[in-house]
Amino acid sequence: MPSLGGTARLVVARALSTITTNQNAIPGSFQSECFGSAVYPSHFPPFFWCLAREYSVYIQNFSTLVFPRRLPQATSQFPASGSPLSLMSGLDALLNRPRPSAWQRFVQQPCIFLAHKLYTWRQIIPIQPIHPVSVVCISDTHNSQPALPDGDILIHAGDLTQSGSLQELQTAVTWLRAQSHPVKIVVAGNHDLLLDESYTGHRGDNFNAGKAAGKMINWGDIIYLENSETTVTCANGRQLRVYGSPRSPRHGNWAFQYPRSKDVWTGATPKGVDILITHGPPRAHLDLQRLGCDYLLRELWRVRPKLHVFGHVHEGAGTEWLQFDGLQRAYEDTVITGGGFWNLLWTLKAFLLTLFGTAAEAKHLLVNAAMVGGLRDDERRRPVEVMI
Ligand SMILES: [Zn+2]
Numbered sequence: 001m002p003s004l005g006g007t008a009r010l011v012v013a014r015a016l017s018t019i020t021t022n023q024n025a026i027p028g029s030f031q032s033e034c035f036g037s038a039v040y041p042s043h044f045p046p047f048f049w050c051l052a053r054e055y056s057v058y059i060q061n062f063s064t065l066v067f068p069r070r071l072p073q074a075t076s077q078f079p080a081s082g083s084p085l086s087l088m089s090g091l092d093a094l095l096n097r098p099r100p101s102a103w104q105r106f107v108q109q110p111c112i113f114l115a116h117k118l119y120t121w122r123q124i125i126p127i128q129p130i131h132p133v134s135v136v137c138i139s140d141t142h143n144s145q146p147a148l149p150d151g152d153i154l155i156h157a158g159d160l161t162q163s164g165s166l167q168e169l170q171t172a173v174t175w176l177r178a179q180s181h182p183v184k185i186v187v188a189g190n191h192d193l194l195l196d197e198s199y200t201g202h203r204g205d206n207f208n209a210g211k212a213a214g215k216m217i218n219w220g221d222i223i224y225l226e227n228s229e230t231t232v233t234c235a236n237g238r239q240l241r242v243y244g245s246p247r248s249p250r251h252g253n254w255a256f257q258y259p260r261s262k263d264v265w266t267g268a269t270p271k272g273v274d275i276l277i278t279h280g281p282p283r284a285h286l287d288l289q290r291l292g293c294d295y296l297l298r299e300l301w302r303v304r305p306k307l308h309v310f311g312h313v314h315e316g317a318g319t320e321w322l323q324f325d326g327l328q329r330a331y332e333d334t335v336i337t338g339g340g341f342w343n344l345l346w347t348l349k350a351f352l353l354t355l356f357g358t359a360a361e362a363k364h365l366l367v368n369a370a371m372v373g374g375l376r377d378d379e380r381r382r383p384v385e386v387m388i
């Protein structure tokens with residue numbers, strides 16, 4: 001029979017081990033090397049610990065308050081790919097982690113949660129286009145072939161396939177070519193390996209042979225954009241400039257990816273494009289508030305397209321109107337700097353200004369068009385239809 005002292009030591013050891021496990025479990029992982037499906041923390045540490053952590057990040061980024069608009073160094077919030085923590089949390093995420101409730105999200109990041117509430121609380125008046133063009137947006141179909149509504153333009157924002165093999169790509173392209181839309185525009189995603197000429201990851205002995213064959217894919221009437229621009233003429237005579245890019249921040253060894261700390265976006269998008277298509281999302285918008293790219297967000301402020309379609313973060317699926325005003329800036333600063341009470345106050349001040357100011361028409365629409373979602377990617381969503 002264990003002694004009283006031994007029992008006490010066991011209890012303390014187990015308590016410490018629980019705290020350690022909880023803190024290590026906070027960085028998320030993901031399913032299928034796309035973000036979103038399984039980034040749910042399985043444990044939530046005490047409220048005061050979260051607040052302290054948020055404040056520590058805030059203090060580290062205090063210079064962003066002194067020098068507003070300065071972009072902080074972007075860092076990955078994930079364990080290194082291939083590390084034991086990465087593998088363990090990935091499997092754990094895949095099998096066990098539930099979707100967090102609003103309360104759990106509040107406890108984890110209270111200032112960011114409240115800033116987001118304020119940001120999404122204001123009234124939005126969507127612009128009514130004079131010569132409307134209907135656009136059907138999809139992304140991350142991952143070999144699925146959902147039924148699509150008719151429209152003037154069909155946009156696929158990448159991840160047509162699951163493993164990027166030649167057979168998968170040919171099947172996906174054949175399916176897209178059979179659609180009735182007069183204009184079809186596609187960019188690749190990190191899963192579409194054979195389309196990335198610079199990709200050198202090992203995917204079996206037949207990969208290089210398949211890679212050469214990938215150049216032979218017959219796109220038919222599909223416009224395939226890879227860091228390039230096109231101008232399309234719609235049935236009503238309206239012309240739209242479109243820029244597309246398959247890039248997304250690196251995690252693991254996949255196609256078209258760049259180090260998260262590297263700025264590949266500044267000046268990349270031609271000024272004046274009407275539609276921007278990227279595989280990855282910008283930071284703070286439809287990206288679970290942490291998985292998008294800081295530099296793409298900054299590029300978005302410069303270019304301000306009428307429509308920006310992306311995917312990649314499966315659980316961020318949805319639409320959002322942007323105003324490019326003080327409230328949006330204050331909310332984004334809160335997210336980028338990791339929260340902070342003063343950032344929240346700035347967001348509240350900006351919110352009150354919009355509340356008592358004149359509401360302007362929203363002219364810029366974001367669409368995260370990810371078609372698959374949920375744990376194990378077993379959910380199927382509907383295409384997003386918009387008028388621009
Ligand atoms: Zn995906």
Ligand SMILES: [Zn+2]
Nearest residue numbers: 034189190312
């Ligand atoms: Zn992806």
